[in-house]
Structure formats: C-alpha cells, structure tokens
C-alpha cells in the first residue's frame with residue numbers, strides 16, 4: 011500500500027519513490043535533488059499509478075529536455091496495430107512521451123493498449139475524446155460529461171491530460187475585441203470556446219477545477235494546463251489574450267499543487283525569435299517554476315513543408331531559455347496528417363533542438379557524445395561516428411551512397427581533406443594532394 015497519492019505528495023513528505031530513483035539515475039542527479047524539485051513543482055514525473063510498464067522520466071528545465079510525439083487512430087488510420095507500430099517506432103527514435111489524439115471510433119481499446127504496452131509517458135486531451143466517446147454533438151455535452159471522460163482516461167492509466175482551464179467567458183469578449191489574425195488555433199481551446207459560446211456557460215474545466223484535481227490526485231495524473239490562446243501566427247504573439255491566460259494558468263498551478271497534483275504549463279505557438287527568451291522567463295515567473303511544455307515555437311509563418319525546422323529553431327531557443335518539454339512538429343504541420351516519414355523528420359528535428367538546448371544549459375553529460383564525435387571525426391573512426399549520431403542509419407547511408415577513394419576522408423573534399431592534412435602535418439608526414 012503506497013503511503014502517498016501522488017509523486018508530489020511523496021516528495022513533500024520526504025519520501026523518495028522508485029520513480030524518483032529511476033529519474034535520478036538517468037539524469038546524473040541524486041534522488042534527493044529530484045525529490046526536492048518534485049516537491050517544489052519544478053519537476054513533474056508524469057506517472058499514473060495504473061501505468062505499470064512506464065519507464066519514468068522527469069520533466070523540468072534543469073533536466074534533459076523531453077520530447078512528445080502526437081499519434082492516435084483517426085478516420086484515415088484506424089488500424090490499432092499499425093498505429094501501435096508507429097508509437098513504438100517513435101519511442102525507439104527517442105520520444106519520451108506519446109500524446110494519444112485519437113479521433114475516430116472507440117478510442118478506449120487503443121488508449122488501454124498504450125498504457126499496457128508503451129513505456130513512454132502517455133498524454134491525452136479529454137475534450138477531443140468527449141465528442142467521440144458520447145457520439146453526441148459538442149453543444150449537447152454537459153460539464154459532467156467532460157469530467158467523466160477525464161475520470162475514464164485516469165482509470166485507463168493516462169499519465170498526463172491537457173485541460174484548457176485558463177480561458178473563461180471573459181475570453182469570448184476579449185478574442186472579439188483584440189481582433190487577432192488567427193483567433194484561437196488550439197484544437198482543444200477552440201472546442202472549449204465553442205462550447206461556452208453555444209451553451210452560455212462557464213468553462214467547465216475552470217469552474218470544476220477542484221473536482222478535476224481530486225480525480226487527478228487519486229490516480230496521480232499530471233495536468234498539462236493547455237494554452238487555448240497560444241499565438242497561431244507571429245502577429246498574435248505575446249498579446250493580451252496569451253499573457254492573460256498565462257496569468258490564470260499560474261493561479262491554477264498553485265491550486266493544483268495545494269492538492270499535490272503535478273502540473274506542466276503549455277506554451278506557444280508561433281513567435282518571433284526575439285520574443286522567445288522573454289516569454290520563457292515570464293512563464294517561469296508567473297507559473298512559479300512549473301515545467302513549460304512548448305508547441306514550437308514556430309519562428310516564421312511562411313515555411314509550410316518545413317515547419318519541423320521552424321519549430322526546431324524556436325524549440326532550441328525556448329529550451330535553452332527554460333522550457334522543459336518540446337512537442338514535435340512535422341513537415342506536414344498546417345498541411346496534412348503526418349505520414350511515417352513526416353513523423354521521423356519531426357522527431358529528429360525535435361531531438362536536435364532538445365539536445366542543442368541541453369548543451370547550452372549545461373545539463374550534466376549532455377555534451378559527452380559531441381566530444382566523442384569530435385575525437386571520432388579526427389581519427390576517422392566511422393563506426394564510432396555512427397555510435398555518436400542521433401540518426402546513425404541516415405548518416406551511414408549517406409556515406410555509403412557516395413563512398414570516397416580512401417577511408418581517411420570523405421567525398422566532400424577528397425585529398426583536400428583538412429582533417430587528413432592536419433593529422434599528417436602534425437605527425438610530420440608528407441601530404442600528397444595531387
């Protein structure tokens with residue numbers, strides 16, 4: 011019998027849980043450091059007590075930056091086994107979290123399959139599932155219906171749920187008055203907004219927040235406070251809608267922590283590069299150090315087809331300035347449902363961003379592989395180079411497809427190879443260019 015309901019409660023009571031031990035070992039930190047950060051809310055260990063096969067990870071700005079991959083059954087891809095293969099491939103490629111955004115059919119079997127078989131943190135957005143679950147139009151659903159879906163997801167072993175608690179009826183007037191270029195682009199946020207507009211009622215995720223906290227406490231579900239008003243274009247970035255919601259998310263963070271419920275806060279969005287660092291600092295201050303989970307930020311609006319790159323640029327800057335968790339973005343963003351290759355490109359771009367940020371913020375041992383890579387490049391140890399690579403398969407394939415005459419160079423510069431020339435020059439050897 012556990013002496014605690016949630017990781018946060020354990021941490022506050024001075025108990026180091028097996029999950030904290032596991033996170034400490036992965037992050038080169040002491041279990042006591044992890045416990046302290048979980049107690050303060052600066053690290054979230056999303057670990058539903060019913061997700062038995064979970065390989066726990068900590069989310070916090072002082073830890074390795076984590077990445078999330080969105081998958082799930084849809085009308086166009088409704089085979090559970092095919093989707094599960096994609097999930098496992100994503101985990102293999104380095105995703106620490108999978109958000110199940112299933113939007114078709116009976117979503118429960120796939121959700122249960124995930125928490126029974128997948129070692130990554132599993133997240134969901136219960137409001138997406140509400141319409142599907144009840145098979146009723148949004149306007150006919152009640153606040154109680156939404157809350158019961160949260161309970162269902164908690165009972166199915168989901169580790170974190172995105173809830174758009176931060177918008178209220180006041181937001182309806184504000185969105186109209188502000189005349190944003192892109193209004194609301196958060197899918198969950200737009201559903202909450204639409205429900206409030208159609209029913210005339212207050213946001214149920216805000217109004218019944220305490221009841222939701224009780225459910226999350228019972229199963230140790232982390233709340234990822236959704237940012238309904240995240241900017242959907244550069245012109246809307248850092249406006250009053252975004253910042254006012256962030257202030258409310260800070261208040262809700264404190265209320266959740268008072269009940270020992272762990273919290274992450276979701277963030278932008280689309281944002282010019284010169285605003286990213288300030289936004290990260292503002293979130294840390296307004297949300298009391300709770301881990302920031304960013305969706306991008308996408309740093310230019312005019313690169314459809316390449317938004318894994320626009321997001322990686324913003325994601326690297328955001329994580330270096332304090333964000334803890336990056337949601338992957340694929341080349342298909344704004345255009346279509348990602349295919350397998352898009353998923354791979356999205357994951358690799360996010361991993362590069364996360365890793366680059368970890369080096370900049372001096373996460374313990376983050377640069378070890380880079381230093382080993384430099385040694386392997388200098389000594390032309392190609393096997394070692396593949397070992398150090400984020401994507402060895404691609405690196406190996408490129409070299410094999412354009413093989414050089416000699417092993418101590420590549421086909422880029424051939425005998426003009428600077429590395430080869432320097433090795434020879436420094437050891438007093440003759441350098442034959444022609």
Ligand code: SF4
Nearest residue numbers: 420422423424427428
């Ligand atoms: S040939 Fe040029 S690119 Fe290739 S290893 Fe040597 S210096 Fe680097």
